[in-house]
Amino acid sequence: METIAVYWEPRIKTYGFQKLTDLAFVEFSYPVHEMKSLGEVLSRDELRGVNTKFMIAQESDGEASFIFCLPVEEGKAFRESLEKNLTTHRYIYPVGIIFFHGPHFGDRYGIADAAFSTLSNADIEVMASGCSSASVFLVLVQDDMDKAEKVLGEAFEVAK
């Protein structure tokens, strides 16, 4: 079955921008062939209540790099667990996340272009990004959050 969805929008519609601030940014790398042992650490009950707001993992040259953004108190427990069981990590505080989704974002081209071009043109640095399940997540320096919301709000149309 083939379904053709026709969209033509002067500005891409979104369901609105959501922001999270005062988050802890934790980054570390781990050997891909030892992923199971990392899984054993992450699946321990002591981390059961840790609620990550953002996570990406990328693989390259036998290593997987992970980025987590968590509320600061939960970030503390997460870091303690990493220090006890794993490896060194990079920590930045505070960072913010702005995220949004819209109609058929997962099926349409041009969404990432609109988001990244808008931020690039406004000289806003993206610290990390993850786009999946029809959502766009952008990790930013906390001081850039309001500016990012403003320029993205001009580039995209927020459905009323």
Added chain:
Amino acid sequence: MEKLKVGGLKQSLELCQFDLRGPDSSEKTVSKISKLLASEKTNIEFLTYNPNSDKYNQLILCVSQDKFSSTSEILKRDGSPTGWQITWREHVGILTVFPHHSAIKILGVIMVSWGTQSIPIHGIATSLSAISFVTDYHCIDKAVEAIQHSFQLPENRAPLKPEIRYYQSDIVKGE
């Protein structure tokens, strides 16, 4: 032991994955590449970007498998900044898990389960209510079985595989 509950599973169609990495610290690279793919009417189904890694900046994206040739051509021709390297996997898929809570624990359980069965994880990204895993397409069924074995899924869960494929057309109704 009682299994953790998850709200459901969703499986993608067949995709391909491109991995771009290099020394340029400017996010303008992502802007340039996403613009190139938009100009080719190519939907990016999965994207992760880390510009601050110790070694290099890295952008990973997945597009539909039928866009492999056109995407690799355009990335090689126009998308690669000086010093950047492009590698790819031709046949991958995304498995998306919808956790109710305990996302990190669920992530850990999946890493253990897949690691035990040598199911690779080529990328992970979270959204508000989901965790998406990129793996080899030929491993998807095995990966689904591993998750079904490890978690308690609702009985009336939505179908795992997409039944409808959407394309974005240039034709505007009424033209």
